[in-house]
Amino acid sequence: MTEEVLVADHTIEYTYTRSTGPMIGAFLTGLRDGKIVGCRGADGRVIVPAVDYDPVTSEDLSETVEVADEGVVTTWSWNDRPLLGQPLDHPFAWALVKLDGADTSLLAAVDVDDPSKISTGSRVKARWAEERVGSITDIAAFEVV
Amino acid sequence: MSETAEAPGPVTIVETPIHLDYKFTPGVAQSRFLRALERGEITGQRCPKCQKVYVPPRGACSMCGVATDEEVKLSGKGTITTFCVTQIPSPGLVPPYVTAWIRLDGSDITSMFLIQECDPAEVRLGMRVEAVWVEESELVPDLGNIKYFRPIDEPDAEYETYKDYV
Numbered sequence: 457m458t459e460e461v462l463v464a465d466h467t468i469e470y471t472y473t474r475s476t477g478p479m480i481g482a483f484l485t486g487l488r489d490g491k492i493v494g495c496r497g498a499d500g501r502v503i504v505p506a507v508d509y510d511p512v513t514s515e516d517l518s519e520t521v522e523v524a525d526e527g528v529v530t531t532w533s534w535n536d537r538p539l540l541g542q543p544l545d546h547p548f549a550w551a552l553v554k555l556d557g558a559d560t561s562l563l564a565a566v567d568v569d570d571p572s573k574i575s576t577g578s579r580v581k582a583r584w585a586e587e588r589v590g591s592i593t594d595i596a597a598f599e600v601v
Numbered sequence: 602m603s604e605t606a607e608a609p610g611p612v613t614i615v616e617t618p619i620h621l622d623y624k625f626t627p628g629v630a631q632s633r634f635l636r637a638l639e640r641g642e643i644t645g646q647r648c649p650k651c652q653k654v655y656v657p658p659r660g661a662c663s664m665c666g667v668a669t670d671e672e673v674k675l676s677g678k679g680t681i682t683t684f685c686v687t688q689i690p691s692p693g694l695v696p697p698y699v700t701a702w703i704r705l706d707g708s709d710i711t712s713m714f715l716i717q718e719c720d721p722a723e724v725r726l727g728m729r730v731e732a733v734w735v736e737e738s739e740l741v742p743d744l745g746n747i748k749y750f751r752p753i754d755e756p757d758a759e760y761e762t763y764k765d766y767v
């Protein structure tokens with residue numbers, strides 16, 4: 457005898473309220489103001505987004521550095537089926553973008569309609585959200601220049 | 602934020618929601634249990650080896666490691682074995698409210714339910730309670746059919762009958 461097993465749609469949802477710390481706070485404050493803010497690491501490199509502790513020496517970091525809102529794709533992959541909550545609701549590229557003035561790359565969505573439109577080395581520029589609130593979503597996506 | 606629109610202060614707090622949609626498949630044993638709830642009944646399953654009755658049934662006895670398939674219909678009455686009075690609000694609940702582990706008559710495992718129609722100060726171990734169901738027209742395959750448990754006019758259960766469940 458086979459009997460039908462039930463299936464139901466479930467949703468789990470929770471909103472964390474987190475304190476940002478001074479440097480990530482500076483990065484988010486910058487986004488709200490339409491700027492991308494990194495910080496200077498112990499070895500002089502500019503790290504974007506800004507981080508509170510040096511990734512090598514772990515020392516406190518405090519010197520903010522503004523970088524450009526455009527840069528170069530250093531690597532990427534194609535997201536054919538975006539999930540709820542991802543930056544765009546149509547297929548797009550996830551890319552690591554090394555912004556002009558930065559020494560590290562930022563993970564970002566690049567809004568191109570076909571994977572043939574992007575490659576490593578592509579120049580991309582941030583498209584800002586219409587309303588900026590101090591969140592990573594203030595960068596709606598990057599576009600190929 | 603209390604800052605003015607012209608000069609907002611630095612961002613110090615951020616909200617990061619998590620959200621996951623998924624399909625829950627309860628398996629054969631719990632599907633039977635949920636279908637029974639839809640009929641307004643509580644059913645468990647008896648282990649063929651140790652005779653313990655599990656509710657909700659998982660389809661196997663975790664102690665004996667054997668499959669269970671004998672369905673057992675329960676009355677919906679039970680005994681409070683442990684409880685907690687909550688003083689902080691929760692969506693849909695006005696404090697103070699009581700949650701209790703209840704051993705349903707004829708079962709060998711406890712389940713957690715709300716206790717209502719009762720002063721929280723009255724709730725005690727051994728208290729006899731019964732399930733209060735939603736209207737028949739509202740029955741669905743969900744444990745939410747049981748709104749809560751309420752006291753019944755019966756003497757408290759003897760400690761010996763529930764001491765292993767406290």
Ligand SMILES: [Zn+2]
Pocket residue numbers: 648649650651652653662663664665666
């Ligand atoms: Zn058993």
